[in-house]
Amino acid sequence: MESIQFKSTLGVIEITGDDAGIQTIRIQEEQQIRERPIPKVLEASVEQLKEYIEGSRTTFTFLMNPKGTEFQKQVWKILLTIPFGKTLPYIEVAQIYGNTKAVRAVAAAIGKNPILVAVPCHRVIGSNGSLVGFAAGLEKKKWLLENEGFPFQAEIPF
Numbered sequence: 001m002e003s004i005q006f007k008s009t010l011g012v013i014e015i016t017g018d019d020a021g022i023q024t025i026r027i028q029e030e031q032q033i034r035e036r037p038i039p040k041v042l043e044a045s046v047e048q049l050k051e052y053i054e055g056s057r058t059t060f061t062f063l064m065n066p067k068g069t070e071f072q073k074q075v076w077k078i079l080l081t082i083p084f085g086k087t088l089p090y091i092e093v094a095q096i097y098g099n100t101k102a103v104r105a106v107a108a109a110i111g112k113n114p115i116l117v118a119v120p121c122h123r124v125i126g127s128n129g130s131l132v133g134f135a136a137g138l139e140k141k142k143w144l145l146e147n148e149g150f151p152f153q154a155e156i157p158f
Contacts, residue, residue, distance in 0.1 A: 002039035004046060008053050010140055013117075015045050021065030024114045025049070027136035049117060055147060058084040060118040068112060075109035082123040085148040089127040107133065117144065 001023070003016040012028045022045050038046050044062040051057035066076060078096050082088055088096075093110070094103040111133055113121040122144040126132045134141035 002041050004036070004038050004042050005033040006038075006046060006050075007033065008050070010053065010136070010143060013049060015042050015049070017042055017045065017065065021063035022115060022118070023065055023067055025116045025118055026114075027116055027140055045118075052117065053147070058148075062118070064115055064118065066114045066119065068109075068114065071105070072109040072112055075106055076113055076115075076119050079110065079113070079119050079121055079124070082120055085150055087123045087125045087145070087150065089125055089129075091127055093124055111135065123148075 001016055001018050003014060005012050005014045007013075007030075010027050012031055012033055014024070014026045014028060015022060016024045019041055022042075025045070045060075048057055048060050048062055052060070066073065068076070075093065075097060078093055081096075090107045090110070091100060091103050094100050094106040097106055110121045110124055113119050113135070116122070116136060122134055122141045124133075131138050131141050131145075
């Protein structure tokens with residue numbers, strides 16, 4: 001298993017994977033990282049993530065191999081169908097899965113997504129349009145959606 005960290009607008013991005021595909025992409029707060037060459041097996045994912053963050057990429061083509069249960073993997077495949085710049089509420093993801101009564105289980109599976117950004121769990125929102133649930137924090141979720149051109153309405157003061 002290879003890993004690499006690099007600094008980005010989002011913070012430090014850490015990628016792990018091997019010849020079978022990328023297993024994790026995590027976003028961490030700023031920290032000291034040791035500069036080192038990018039392992040060959042991770043080059044495409046690093047390049048594509050940097051292009052996405054810069055605004056010149058809308059899809060990812062590198063091989064992904066997330067670890068999880070069969071149910072989680074089915075939910076993550078649904079996330080891959082949400083187009084760039086679009087969002088779906090959790091209930092609609094459960095509906096696509098085929099069981100609206102499983103919305104909590106679907107939300108839990110989304111929360112376990114190990115490949116942030118490329119498996120776009122940031123595109124899943126609350127039924128009322130609110131930003132909820134993102135492992136790297138809601139500010140990063142908002143940044144990702146804004147980066148995709150998602151039109152946020154002006155915030156209403158309380």
